[in-house]
Amino acid sequence: METMRTSVIVFPGSNCDRDVMHAISASTGTMTDLVWHEHRTLPRDTGLVILPGGFSYGDYLRCGAMAAKSPIIDAVIKHASSGLPVLGICNGFQVLTEIGLLPGALLANTSLDFICDFCHVRVEREDTPFTGHYRKGEVLRIPIAHYEGRFYLPEEQLRTLEEEGLVVFRYCSPEGVTGEDFTPNGSPNGIAGIINRKGNVLGMMPHPERATESLLGSLDGAPLWGSVNSWIRGRLGE
Amino acid sequence: MRPDHRAAGLSDAEYGEIVRALGREPEHAELMILGVMWSEHCSYKSTRRLLSTLPTNGEAVVQGPGENAGIVDIGEGWGIAFKVESHNHPSAVAPYQGAATGVGGIIRDVLAMGARPVALLDGLCLGEKSCPEADALADGIVKGIAGYGNAVGVPTIGGKTLYDRCYNGNPLVNAMCLGLVPIDGIVSSRTARPGQLAVLIGSRTGRDGIAGAAFASSGLADDTRSSRPQVQIGDPFVEKLLVECCLEIHSKGLIVAMQDMGAAGITSSSSEIAAKSGTGIRIDADLVPLREEMETWEIALSESQERMLLIAEEGALEEIGSIADRWQLDWAVIGKVTDDGLFVMTKGGREVVSLPAEMVGGGCPPVQWPSCKPSAEAEGQERPSDPLDPGGTERCLFTILENPNLAERSRIYRQYDYMVQTNTVVPPGNSVSIFRVRENRSLVAVTMEVDPWKCSLDPFAGAAETFLKALRPLWVSGANHLGMTNCLNFPSPEDPGNHWILERSASGLAAVARDLACPVVSGNVSLYNENPSGKILPSPLVAVVGLQDCNNPPLRDRESIEAGSVFLVGDIKGTLGGSAFSRIITPGAEHKPGCYDPSKEKDFMKRALKTVRKEAASAGRAIAGGGLMTSLAKMCITADIGIGLDSTVLDTTPECLFGEWGPRAVYLVPERSTELFLSCWEGFPVRRIGEITPGGLTLEGHEMLPEETRAGKAGRKL
Numbered sequence: 027m028e029t030m031r032t033s034v035i036v037f038p039g040s041n042c043d044r045d046v047m048h049a050i051s052a053s054t055g056t057m058t059d060l061v062w063h064e065h066r067t068l069p070r071d072t073g074l075v076i077l078p079g080g081f082s083y084g085d086y087l088r089c090g091a092m093a094a095k096s097p098i099i100d101a102v103i104k105h106a107s108s109g110l111p112v113l114g115i116c117n118g119f120q121v122l123t124e125i126g127l128l129p130g131a132l133l134a135n136t137s138l139d140f141i142c143d144f145c146h147v148r149v150e151r152e153d154t155p156f157t158g159h160y161r162k163g164e165v166l167r168i169p170i171a172h173y174e175g176r177f178y179l180p181e182e183q184l185r186t187l188e189e190e191g192l193v194v195f196r197y198c199s200p201e202g203v204t205g206e207d208f209t210p211n212g213s214p215n216g217i218a219g220i221i222n223r224k225g226n227v228l229g230m231m232p233h234p235e236r237a238t239e240s241l242l243g244s245l246d247g248a249p250l251w252g253s254v255n256s257w258i259r260g261r262l263g264e
Numbered sequence: 265m266r267p268d269h270r271a272a273g274l275s276d277a278e279y280g281e282i283v284r285a286l287g288r289e290p291e292h293a294e295l296m297i298l299g300v301m302w303s304e305h306c307s308y309k310s311t312r313r314l315l316s317t318l319p320t321n322g323e324a325v326v327q328g329p330g331e332n333a334g335i336v337d338i339g340e341g342w343g344i345a346f347k348v349e350s351h352n353h354p355s356a357v358a359p360y361q362g363a364a365t366g367v368g369g370i371i372r373d374v375l376a377m378g379a380r381p382v383a384l385l386d387g388l389c390l391g392e393k394s395c396p397e398a399d400a401l402a403d404g405i406v407k408g409i410a411g412y413g414n415a416v417g418v419p420t421i422g423g424k425t426l427y428d429r430c431y432n433g434n435p436l437v438n439a440m441c442l443g444l445v446p447i448d449g450i451v452s453s454r455t456a457r458p459g460q461l462a463v464l465i466g467s468r469t470g471r472d473g474i475a476g477a478a479f480a481s482s483g484l485a486d487d488t489r490s491s492r493p494q495v496q497i498g499d500p501f502v503e504k505l506l507v508e509c510c511l512e513i514h515s516k517g518l519i520v521a522m523q524d525m526g527a528a529g530i531t532s533s534s535s536e537i538a539a540k541s542g543t544g545i546r547i548d549a550d551l552v553p554l555r556e557e558m559e560t561w562e563i564a565l566s567e568s569q570e571r572m573l574l575i576a577e578e579g580a581l582e583e584i585g586s587i588a589d590r591w592q593l594d595w596a597v598i599g600k601v602t603d604d605g606l607f608v609m610t611k612g613g614r615e616v617v618s619l620p621a622e623m624v625g626g627g628c629p630p631v632q633w634p635s636c637k638p639s640a641e642a643e644g645q646e647r648p649s650d651p652l653d654p655g656g657t658e659r660c661l662f663t664i665l666e667n668p669n670l671a672e673r674s675r676i677y678r679q680y681d682y683m684v685q686t687n688t689v690v691p692p693g694n695s696v697s698i699f700r701v702r703e704n705r706s707l708v709a710v711t712m713e714v715d716p717w718k719c720s721l722d723p724f725a726g727a728a729e730t731f732l733k734a735l736r737p738l739w740v741s742g743a744n745h746l747g748m749t750n751c752l753n754f755p756s757p758e759d760p761g762n763h764w765i766l767e768r769s770a771s772g773l774a775a776v777a778r779d780l781a782c783p784v785v786s787g788n789v790s791l792y793n794e795n796p797s798g799k800i801l802p803s804p805l806v807a808v809v810g811l812q813d814c815n816n817p818p819l820r821d822r823e824s825i826e827a828g829s830v831f832l833v834g835d836i837k838g839t840l841g842g843s844a845f846s847r848i849i850t851p852g853a854e855h856k857p858g859c860y861d862p863s864k865e866k867d868f869m870k871r872a873l874k875t876v877r878k879e880a881a882s883a884g885r886a887i888a889g890g891g892l893m894t895s896l897a898k899m900c901i902t903a904d905i906g907i908g909l910d911s912t913v914l915d916t917t918p919e920c921l922f923g924e925w926g927p928r929a930v931y932l933v934p935e936r937s938t939e940l941f942l943s944c945w946e947g948f949p950v951r952r953i954g955e956i957t958p959g960g961l962t963l964e965g966h967e968m969l970p971e972e973t974r975a976g977k978a979g980r981k982l
Contacts, residue, residue: 038592039501041417045686048702062590079684081415084501140410142681143674171414171681236683241700 030258032058032074035102035118037093042079042115042235049235053248054255063096073258074111075102077118079171079233089132089174090120099125111155111254112227116172119219119229128222128229129187130179135172136212142171144243145210147195147218147232148202154194154221155257156228159249165202166195166246168232170218175211175231177220184214195219195230272299281629286619293561293609293616300528300565301535302628304791309631310757311789314770322783324746324811326447332376332524333443334785335450336746338811340704343447345379348387348440348712348749348807350790354495355437359404363437364412364498368569370441371418372524375507376572378451378514379443382685383699384413385712386423386439387751387805391432393668398432405437410679415500416507420680421688422697424712424805427668433795438751438788438805442710444701451514456521456541456575458603462534463581465588465595466506466571469529470555472496474565502570502593509591510572513584521575531564531624533573534599535607538621544606545621547599560611575601638761649840649850651916654966660849660922661897662973664890667848672898693902695737695821695885698812707812709743711735714753716801718842718925722857723765726842727772727804729925732860734808735780736886739869740929741818742876743810747785748777750806755799756792762799766791769804779862780869782808819876822903823883828934830907830954831881832892833945834868836915838923844890845922858925868927871945880941881931891922895930897961897969905932906957911964913953932956 032050036043047058059069068075082093093099106112106127114122122128135141144167149160160166179187187193195218197209209216211231219230234247269279272295282290282298290298304310320328326343327335333347351366363386371381386409391398413420418441472495513519521541523533530547538545549560558566576584581597588595602608607624609617620627652660664670677692689707690698698709713734719726731748738745750773757763777784793800812818840846841857875881883903887895892914896907914920930953933941942950961969 039415039504041415041504041684045684048686064590080417081501081504084415084499084504086501140414140679140681142414142683143678169683171683173414233683236686239686241689242683242686 030054030056030073030255031071032056032076033061033068033072034058034076034078035063035098036060037063037082037096039082039084040078040080042233046076046078046235049238050251053238053251056255061098063093063098066097066101068101068105072105074113074254075105077114077121079116079118082117082121090117090124093121094124103127106227109224109226111257113156114229115233116231119231120174122227122229127227128220129183130177132174133176133178134174135176140173141210143210144169145232146198146200146208148198148204150196151191151194154225154228156250156253157194158253158256163202165198165200167237167244168234168246169236170210170232172231175213177213177217187220188215190223192220192223193217194221194228195232269295272296273303274299278302278628285623285627291616293564294619296561297531297564297617297624301531301624306528306532307628308789309628310633310791311752312630314767317770318774318784319777320783320785322747322781325783325785327450328783328785329787331453332373334747334749335377335445336785336809337447338701338704338706338708341447342701342704343445343450344708344809345374345377345443345445346440346749346809347373347786348438348751348805349373349788350751350753351437351439352435352753352790352793355405355435356401356433358495359401360408360411361495361497363405363408365496365569366437366439367409367412368498368500368503369526370439371416371503371507372526372572374441374443375510376451376522376524377443377445378449379445380511381418381441381443381507382687383442383710384418384420384440385697385710385807386420386437387712387714388423388425389431389436389714389716389803390425390427391435392427392429395432401435405435406676406679412498412500414681416504417684419682419684419688420677421682421699422692422710422712424714425673425676426714428716428801430798430800433797434793434800436753436793436800436803438753440712440749440807442809444703449514451519451522453521453523453537454540456537456543456601458543458601460520460575460577460601461581461597462545462547462599462601463574463576463584463595464552464571464598465509465574465593467499467502467568468553468555468594469563469566469568471558471562471566472568474562474567496567496569498569505591505593506570506572509588509593513574513587516583518576518580518584519574520577523573525571525573527567529564529566529568535621535624537575538601538607539625544602544604544608545599546602546608546610549609549611551596551598553594553596560609560616564609564617633757633763634760635763635767636760637764649918652918652921654964657893657916657921657963658966658968660845661893661968664844664848664894665897665973667844670844670890670894690818696741698818706814707818709738709741709810709812709818710807711737712805712807714803714805716803717847718857719769719802719804721842723768723802724772725857725859727769728776728860730804731773731776731806732865733888734806735782736927738808738810739872740884740886742816742873743812744873745782745808745810747783748806748808749785750787750804752789753793753800753803753805754791755794765802769802773804773806780865813877816876816879819881819884821883821885822899823932824903824905825882825932825934825956828882828932828956829938829952830956831931831933831941831950832928832953833931833948833950834928835926835949836951837917837919838887838891838928839925840919840923843922843924844894845918860926865927867948871948872929875931875941875944878940878944880937880944881933883932885930887928887930888924891924892930893921893968899930899932900961900969901974906959907954907961908957909954909963913951
C-alpha cells in the first residue's frame, strides 16, 4: 500500500521543522524529508508539502517575505498547482500569503505581545484533504505561538472569502462559541486558518504538531495528519 | 602612548604582578587585554577561593565546574549540560538587548559542550511595579528574552520572577540553558594540540560590547546612558544558524575543541583553550572578518555576539567551510595552536600581544576583601504571633495574593514560546518545569529559586533555604536531583559587610549541596550590583536539575479531583522570618529565621519520592512563598476545586497559615489512597487538614477565596 510522503521545507531560521517531522511520524508512521530551501526540486513521490513554523530569515524585512523568494518555492507552487496538498503552519502560513498561494497577510497581534498558549479552534470544513478526520463544528484544543497572527484582508475580499467558505479553522471558546473574546490575536471573524479555492493549500496559525501527543497536553492535532494521509492514499489508489 | 594601568582597570598590585611575571612593562594592547581579563567578571578574583569550597562531585556528575557548562548523566549514554549566567549590568542599561544577549550567551555556553540547546529558564529580579522606570526595564527585559529565545527556537520552560525596590535600578537577569548531549560526544576546551587551527564562525566582529566584562565589574553610573556602547546587540537569527551549523560540524566529528565568544571575545576564548590545553595560540588580527576598521586590542576584546571559536585539524577545514557556507555564516581561520604556551596576536605580521596564555585567563591574583558581620544583622527573636480570626485570615490571604510577588505569571511567560521542540511536559506556571528527552524516553525536571528577603535576614540560613526551596518541589513531583547551578548576585564585595554576607551565603549553599548530595556543576558570579541610589539585597539564585522516575508520571501541583482529603506533611507551623506574611502584612516585625535540619530534609525527600512511586496522591505542592494558605489557594484557583479546612486540626496562628521555611507540603489524596498515603508518611508529621469540596476555600465555615479574590488570579489554564 502506498503511503504519504511529506516534504518539510527548511528555511534558515525555521524552528518547527523537526517538530512536524516527529509529529507526522508519531501519528501516521509515514516518512518525512527535510528539504533545504536552496533545492529546486522536491523529493520524488512527495505527497504533502509543509512550510513549518519558525522565524525564516529572522522575520527580518517582513515575516515570510524572504522565504517566499527561496529557490525551492517554484517547486512548491508547481506542487500546489498539480492539486497536491500544501500546508503552511504559523510562519509557513505567512510565507504562503507572501508567495500569493493564499490571500491576505498576517499582522501583529492586537495586544502587541507574542502569545504562546493553548487555544480552541472550531473546524469549519470537513471536506478538505486536511480535515477529513474531523467533524464540522468540532472544537480542537491546540497551541498558538506567534507575534504576527492577525489575519488581514480588505473588507470586501474578506466577505468574499467567507462567502466562498474558505475559512477552515476559527478561534472559539471551549464550547465552540466564536467572537472577539475568544480570539487571542484580534483576527477578524476569529480566522485561524484558510484554504485556497481549489482546496489544497491550507494556511493556519495554530500548531497541530504541538497537539499530537497526550503527554504534551492535547491529541487534537493528530487527525489532521491522519486526514492528509488518508486523502493521499485515496488519491494514490485511484 | 601607554595609558595608565588604573584606567585599564588594574590595581597597583596587579600591575606590579604583571610586570614581575613578564619581566617587562606590558604594551598598550596587552594592558587593555589584561585589564579586561583580570576584571572581576572574567577572573572571579574575589570569589575564586570561595567557589572552591562548593562541593562539585557526585554520582551523576559527568562534568563539573571549569568548562563552559556542567553536565549530569541522565542515563543510556545521554547527558544534560546546563548553566546559569547573569546579564545584570547590560540589562540595566539596555533592557531589551541586555536580556536578549544574556539568553544568546548562555545558549552558546551549552552549545560549546557539543550539546543541542533544549530548554531555557530565566531568573528575573525586577524593581517595584509602581516605579515607572523599573517597570519599563522589566517590560524591556521580558520582551528581550522573548525576542531572542522565541526566534532561536529554544523553549523558555520556566524560571523565577520577583519584585523588590532594591532592584529598581539594578535589575537581575539570570539566564539558564539546558542542552542535550551524548556523553561520548562531549566537546571540551582542553583538547587542543599544537598545529591545529583556530576557526572563527559566525558574525563579523565589530566595535560593540568592547570591554563589557570590565563594565560588569563595577557599580553602575548614575547616568547609565553613557554605558550604552558597552552593551552588545543580539541577532537570534544568526544564533539559530550558528547552533545548527556547529552541531552539524560536530556531528561529522570535525571539532577538536570549542569555546563560545562571550565576555572578552577572541581573547578569552582563545587564551582559555590554550591555557586549559597546555598549549599556546597565535591569532592573526588581520584574518578576523570585521564589520569596521578596528584597533588590534578592540578586535581582541570585542564582544560581538553569535561567534564561536572552533579548534580543528587542517584536513577538516574544507568540510567545515562548506557546512558554514551552507548556513550562510562567515568563517575564517584566524590562528593556530602553538606549543610555546603564549597567547600571541599579530597585526601586519608584527606581534602586538605576547602574553603567557596561563597569565591571561588564570593569572590574576585572588583578592581577599575584608569581611565583617554587619551590625545591622537582625538578631530578632521569633515571638509567637496572635492567632488570626477568619476575617483577618481572609484579608491577609487577599493582600498576599494581590502582591506582585505572589501573583501568577502568565502575563510574562505567555510571551515566551515554551512549547517549540515539542518536549515541554509541564510548562511555566507550575512549581516544577518538566521536559521530555525523546532519545532515552526520560523526563527532566528543573526548578529555579531566589529569595533575597530570607538571605538578607540570615545569609547562611537564607541561601540554604533558597537551595532547599528549589529541591523540595522536585522531590514532590517525583524527581531525583542530579545537580545544581547557581548565580551569586551581590553588591560590591569591597564592603566588608557585603563580603561577609557573600561568604555566609556561599557557605549556606555549600552546606546543602553536601548534606543533600546535590553537587554544584556550574555557576556564575555577578558582583557590584549597585548604583548611587542603592544596592541589591543578597540574591543568590539556585537552579536544580532532576530526573523523573520513568516508571511514574510526575505528580502535578494541581489536579481537578472531585473528592478526597487534603493532607499537610511537615510541621504544623512554619516560620515568619523573611516570609511574604512578614513582608507584606507586618513589615517591621522582627522574626528569627528558621534553620534547616538535614536529616529531616532527607526524610522528607524519601517520603515525597515514595508518594509518587506508590501513586499515593493526586496532587502535591511544596509549601513556599505565602505559606500554607497561599499554597492551598493556588491549588483551588488553578485546578478550580474547593477545599474545606478542618479548624480543629489547623491552628489559626500566622505561623501555621502563612509561615514558610522547612520541609512542608500539601497533598490532595483520593479516599482509596488514604492508607497508602499515610504509610508513606508514617513517622513524619502528617495531618489530614481538610477535604475537597465543590467550591471555595473555607476555614471555620468562612470563605477565604470569595469570587472577587478568585477573579483575575486564575490566569490561563494550561
